[in-house]
Amino acid sequence: MRRYFGRKLLIYGLTFFMAVTVNWLVPRLMPGDPVASMLARARVAQPEAQEALRVYYNNLFGFDLPWWQQYLNSWGSLFRGDFGISLWAFPTPVADLLTRAVPYSLALLIPSILLSWVVGNRLGALAARRKVLDNTVLPVSYVLTATPYLWLAALMAWGFGVVWGIFPVAGGYSFSMTPSLTWAFLVDLFWHWLLPFASLFLVALGGWAIGMRNVIIYELESDYANYMSALGAPQKLIRRYAFRNAVLPQITGLALQLGVLVAGALVTEIVFSYPGLGSLILAAIQNKDFFLLQGAFLFIVLGVLIANFIIDVVYVIVDPRTRVGMAGAAA
Amino acid sequence: MTLEVDDLRVYYRTLKGDVQALDGVSFGLRDGEILGLAGESGCGKTTLGKALIRLDGRMKHVGGSVTLDGQVLPIGDDVKMNPYRFKQVSLIPQYSMSAMNPTRKIGRMVRELLESRREKLDLDELHSRLDLVELPRHVLGKYPIELSGGMKQRMVMVISTLLNPSLLIADEITSALDVSTQKAVVTTLKGFRDRGFVKSMIFITHDISLTNQLADTIMVMYAGKLAEKAPASTVVNAPKHPYTQLLISSLPEVGVRYADKRLTGIPGNPPSLLKPEPGCRFRDRCPLAFEKCAEDPPPVEVEKDHVVACWKAA
Numbered sequence: 001m002r003r004y005f006g007r008k009l010l011i012y013g014l015t016f017f018m019a020v021t022v023n024w025l026v027p028r029l030m031p032g033d034p035v036a037s038m039l040a041r042a043r044v045a046q047p048e049a050q051e052a053l054r055v056y057y058n059n060l061f062g063f064d065l066p067w068w069q070q071y072l073n074s075w076g077s078l079f080r081g082d083f084g085i086s087l088w089a090f091p092t093p094v095a096d097l098l099t100r101a102v103p104y105s106l107a108l109l110i111p112s113i114l115l116s117w118v119v120g121n122r123l124g125a126l127a128a129r130r131k132v133l134d135n136t137v138l139p140v141s142y143v144l145t146a147t148p149y150l151w152l153a154a155l156m157a158w159g160f161g162v163v164w165g166i167f168p169v170a171g172g173y174s175f176s177m178t179p180s181l182t183w184a185f186l187v188d189l190f191w192h193w194l195l196p197f198a199s200l201f202l203v204a205l206g207g208w209a210i211g212m213r214n215v216i217i218y219e220l221e222s223d224y225a226n227y228m229s230a231l232g233a234p235q236k237l238i239r240r241y242a243f244r245n246a247v248l249p250q251i252t253g254l255a256l257q258l259g260v261l262v263a264g265a266l267v268t269e270i271v272f273s274y275p276g277l278g279s280l281i282l283a284a285i286q287n288k289d290f291f292l293l294q295g296a297f298l299f300i301v302l303g304v305l306i307a308n309f310i311i312d313v314v315y316v317i318v319d320p321r322t323r324v325g326m327a328g329a330a331a
Numbered sequence: 332m333t334l335e336v337d338d339l340r341v342y343y344r345t346l347k348g349d350v351q352a353l354d355g356v357s358f359g360l361r362d363g364e365i366l367g368l369a370g371e372s373g374c375g376k377t378t379l380g381k382a383l384i385r386l387d388g389r390m391k392h393v394g395g396s397v398t399l400d401g402q403v404l405p406i407g408d409d410v411k412m413n414p415y416r417f418k419q420v421s422l423i424p425q426y427s428m429s430a431m432n433p434t435r436k437i438g439r440m441v442r443e444l445l446e447s448r449r450e451k452l453d454l455d456e457l458h459s460r461l462d463l464v465e466l467p468r469h470v471l472g473k474y475p476i477e478l479s480g481g482m483k484q485r486m487v488m489v490i491s492t493l494l495n496p497s498l499l500i501a502d503e504i505t506s507a508l509d510v511s512t513q514k515a516v517v518t519t520l521k522g523f524r525d526r527g528f529v530k531s532m533i534f535i536t537h538d539i540s541l542t543n544q545l546a547d548t549i550m551v552m553y554a555g556k557l558a559e560k561a562p563a564s565t566v567v568n569a570p571k572h573p574y575t576q577l578l579i580s581s582l583p584e585v586g587v588r589y590a591d592k593r594l595t596g597i598p599g600n601p602p603s604l605l606k607p608e609p610g611c612r613f614r615d616r617c618p619l620a621f622e623k624c625a626e627d628p629p630p631v632e633v634e635k636d637h638v639v640a641c642w643k644a645a
Contacts, residue, residue: 224431224432224433230384320434
């Protein structure tokens with residue numbers, strides 16, 4: 001058991017190292033010079049003043065150091081919890097921008113991922129081997145899962161927001177409100193949350209339902225299900241066993257899909273101008289904001305890694321075979 | 332008589348039409364009798380075994396009846412058959428290695444299975460039966476994957492017979508075992524019968540020599556029909572049906588050298604059961620075939636307890 005988790009932690013550590021390195025590298029490989037665009041924004045006419053500003057900025061962000069030193073410094077500041085200062089929202093620290101955005105992203109991601117997984121699995125299990133349900137759930141699921149996040153989000157924003165005007169189309173809360181712990185604000189917050197959540201939930205739902213239906217059918221054909229039927233066990237018990245066993249590959253599927261779901265959420269946030277990490281990343285790319293981009297990606301990588309680790313632990317708890325594999329079987 | 336099977340017909344539905352896998356088989360089984368059901372692949376022995384407990388989705392009960400302990404079994408009705416399963420008719424499947432739910436501890440699975448049939452788990456009884464097959468009691472706290480193949484097989488034998496069924500169907504349960512384990516399984520099954528855990532048993536196999544060690548009676552099937560049924564020693568030593576004779580003579584004998592004599596099988600293949608021609612189904616391969624064989628040979632009791640379906644034998 002300890003060896004298993006030791007190995008897992010090592011793999012996660014390596015992944016983290018690679019991710020941070022790539023994160024550091026990619027923004028710097030993007031074309032364009034962020035300092036130049038800041039200078040352009042500052043509209044300084046005199047060449048001397050411009051030169052002075054350039055030296056100041058380059059020194060401030062550490063761009064005047066050799067690349068390897070910049071890289072090592074970025075690790076140092078990472079461990080100090082210092083993500084640097086945003087170039088786009090200068091001089092706000094990146095950490096402040098991120099802590100403001102992360103709750104919105106989590107509020108979208110966690111419920112949509114978990115709920116779509118739970119509901120999709122139930123739906124798929126229900127549909128398997130039941131003609132009428134199967135003939136309705138399956139095609140609907142295929143359509144949903146084939147829908148791009150972006151497209152469904154745009155469609156919903158247009159339909160419910162613009163045409164019928166039921167839901168707001170942009171923002172995390174109404175511009176006329178200030179964040180406070182009042183019912184009115186919470187309701188407003190919820191109202192803005194509903195459409196992005198629904199579009200994420202629906203697309204993911206279809207995939208889980210299809211997956212579960214197929215695995216359940218496979219389980220219902222398995223030897224233990226046949227044996228139970230031959231001994232007259234009621235369908236209820238057999239289906240319960242089948243569901244329990246079919247959930248296992250779905251847990252693995254969740255771990256594999258996590259990255260896709262997060263990417264989908266980022267795009268959805270942008271469609272709804274939801275003030276989460278997705279909108280932040282878009283702004284960072286548009287403004288060549290190395291530090292913000294780095295910080296946002298780091299948060300996502302950390303989040304996905306932690307979620308994957310949790311799934312690993314859960315899997316060991318729910319599947320006895322992995323545990324036996326670790327301890328060795330008794331003869 | 333525990334079991335009375337009368338003119339049982341079970342066909343497989345296929346796109347090309349019905350495959351007549353079991354076509355009018357009749358036999359009886361006395362209390363305490365072990366029937367060995369033998370024949371080559373596709374002769375209908377597994378179909379017969381399945382027909383007595385659970386038809387699979389492609390099988391269809393076309394005619395005939397099965398009576399167990401005086402009650403007619405509703406074999407064509409999956410739901411109505413349920414009350415009889417496990418309690419009156421039980422099964423040891425071919426696939427003992429994978430017959431138990433891999434994610435449940437065995438003890439809990441047994442308890443849940445019994446509760447679903449509204450039976451109380453008698454733990455003392457279960458323990459004594461585990462002792463009988465030499466399984467340690469702590470296997471109940473283990474997952475199937477933690478048991479060896481032989482242990483799984485014995486565990487399934489214990490589970491299947493836990494409610495003392497009248498009829499136990501053992502379908503090719505020794506096929507995947509080595510010879511010494513086969514012997515142990517046969518001994519265990521005999522023990523189950525002698526202790527009254529099961530009243531009677533149908534032991535399906537393609538291995539006649541193994542059947543001979545266990546069965547009181549051997550029934551040989553060919554192409555969905557009964558060929559010969561007689562006490563085990565009669566079938567082995569004095570078979571009357573040409574198919575049985577060829578089957579027995581194609582078995583190697585221990586201690587005999589086959590240097591100058593090649594072992595021959597039975598030339599030819601069984602006929603297609605999709606639209607079989609009338610008449611004896613063995614006649615194309617039969618060395619004794621004559622004009623009369625174009626008619627269906629009825630099973631005839633040539634002497635007491637010895638039934639043969641062959642014009643030459645009658």
